[in-house]
Amino acid sequence: MAKSIQAVRGMNDILPEQSAAWQYLEDTLRAVIHGYGYREIRLPLLEMTELFKRSIGEVTDIVEKEMYTFEDRNGDSLTLRPEGTASCVRACLEHGLLHNQVQRLWYAGPMFRHERPQKGRYRQFHQIGVEAFGMEGPDIDAEMILMTARMWRVLGLSEVTLQLNSLGSVESRAAYRGALVDYLCGCESGLDADSRRRLDSNPLRILDSKNPDMQAIIENAPQLPDYLDAESRTHFAEMCAILDDAGIGYELNPRLVRGLDYYAKTVFEWVTDRLGAQGTICAGGRYDGLVEYLGGRPTPATGFALGLERLIALLEAHAIELPDNATQVYLVLSGTQGIRRGMVFAGELRDAISGLRLQVNCGGGSFKSQFKRADKSGAHYALVIGDDEAGQGSVALKPLRSDGEQETLSQQQAAQRLRELLDIF
Numbered sequence: 001m002a003k004s005i006q007a008v009r010g011m012n013d014i015l016p017e018q019s020a021a022w023q024y025l026e027d028t029l030r031a032v033i034h035g036y037g038y039r040e041i042r043l044p045l046l047e048m049t050e051l052f053k054r055s056i057g058e059v060t061d062i063v064e065k066e067m068y069t070f071e072d073r074n075g076d077s078l079t080l081r082p083e084g085t086a087s088c089v090r091a092c093l094e095h096g097l098l099h100n101q102v103q104r105l106w107y108a109g110p111m112f113r114h115e116r117p118q119k120g121r122y123r124q125f126h127q128i129g130v131e132a133f134g135m136e137g138p139d140i141d142a143e144m145i146l147m148t149a150r151m152w153r154v155l156g157l158s159e160v161t162l163q164l165n166s167l168g169s170v171e172s173r174a175a176y177r178g179a180l181v182d183y184l185c186g187c188e189s190g191l192d193a194d195s196r197r198r199l200d201s202n203p204l205r206i207l208d209s210k211n212p213d214m215q216a217i218i219e220n221a222p223q224l225p226d227y228l229d230a231e232s233r234t235h236f237a238e239m240c241a242i243l244d245d246a247g248i249g250y251e252l253n254p255r256l257v258r259g260l261d262y263y264a265k266t267v268f269e270w271v272t273d274r275l276g277a278q279g280t281i282c283a284g285g286r287y288d289g290l291v292e293y294l295g296g297r298p299t300p301a302t303g304f305a306l307g308l309e310r311l312i313a314l315l316e317a318h319a320i321e322l323p324d325n326a327t328q329v330y331l332v333l334s335g336t337q338g339i340r341r342g343m344v345f346a347g348e349l350r351d352a353i354s355g356l357r358l359q360v361n362c363g364g365g366s367f368k369s370q371f372k373r374a375d376k377s378g379a380h381y382a383l384v385i386g387d388d389e390a391g392q393g394s395v396a397l398k399p400l401r402s403d404g405e406q407e408t409l410s411q412q413q414a415a416q417r418l419r420e421l422l423d424i425f
């Protein structure tokens with residue numbers, strides 16, 4: 001036998017026993033998002049490398065060391081998307097979705113980053129992203145946060161904290177950047193290699209460093225909120241007032257940053273301490289400069305992305321019971337007539353009970369082995385049709401998870417009886 005091939009490191013299969021939880025999570029989040037009037041946009045997994053270099057920025061972890069970039073057969077440099085915002089803006093510009101109109105959009109799917117795989121950090125992972133274009137006020141920033149808060153509430157996730165900051169305007173951030181660089185130059189001997197490199201190119205990102213040796217320097221650094229311009233201050237205060245009215249608690253985190261010039265004003269993250277080091281489940285904020293930066297007209301924009309692997313882990317940590325998609329009824333068949341009648345009868349049951357999860361035994365087997373399979377399927381009831389039942393128009397019904405008696409029903413009655421037993425109306 002040939003040596004079997006393994007999955008690429010950091011890229012996970014989502015196995016059948018996990019997929020029900022994923023579907024539940026995706027369905028629940030989609031319903032919340034649709035409840036706010038956002039529409040789905042589906043975007044390619046591959047984009048021109050230039051798009052990410054320009055939008056995410058050359059001096060970021062993602063572009064410097066995390067992208068899956070390759071040349072295709074035409075010699076074009078393509079990259080597997082590491083996030084969705086860039087593609088979303090690209091698509092909006094390409095299709096004229098931002099002309100004289102606002103847009104509320106969302107997308108979902110796999111993202112790719114060549115990071116060191118560990119719990120909560122993978123090379124293929126899944127995000128849902130939400131973006132709004134054309135609205136500059138604090139109301140839409142607040143809407144983003146209210147939407148995420150609703151998601152956690154609907155999912156039953158309580159141990160999550162909202163962190164907020166404001167990045168201010170381009171000008172006020174430039175003033176802050178100057179002060180930060182002066183301070184960091186004063187402690188240059190303590191800076192790690194990454195930070196030293198960023199000192200010129202992207203000093204705000206230094207505040208985001210995960211290196212524990214850098215934490216003392218970061219803690220004593222000048223604070224961004226002290227440099228905010230008046231307009232950003234008002235914007236932030238009004239957004240916080242909406243959150244206060246809605247009863248959403250938050251912590252102000254002056255070190256919460258995004259490094260690039262097109263970010264402005266609001267930044268937020270939802271964090272939890274239930275997931276170890278990878279505690280950020282959702283990150284977002286305002287990026288008013290990006291559309292213009294990618295070649296469009298100046299367009300205010302705000303959005304967030306959440307990580308589905310981390311949310312699944314958090315649902316597990318909360319021991320939240322999730323619906324499963326297990327088979328409810330297993331149809332045991334024997335004899336030529338039994339099989340022929342059974343295959344058609346199964347269709348009649350599915351017609352009669354919408355959403356019924358019914359598995360028909362295929363591939364034959366003794367009663368004993370069929371009942372074993374029935375048990376393994378998770379079904380609560382087995383139905384049995386052999387040649388006799390086929391001839392009489394009857395079916396036997398046997399509970400698999402309780403001590404109840406076996407019943408014999410007419411095939412016409414079966415749907416009604418199952419509805420009662422399964423509590424389906």
Ligand code: ATP
Nearest residue numbers: 115120121122125280281282283305306307309310
């Ligand atoms: P981190 O600081 O954890 O690296 P990030 O700032 O790179 O996160 P974003 O680009 O803001 O993350 O992505 C939004 C969300 O996507 C994160 O909050 C996280 O939940 C999830 N995420 C990001 N990278 C990964 C990854 N490699 N594996 C799993 N989930 C991830």
Ligand code: MG
Nearest residue numbers: 061062113115
């Ligand atoms: Mg990262």
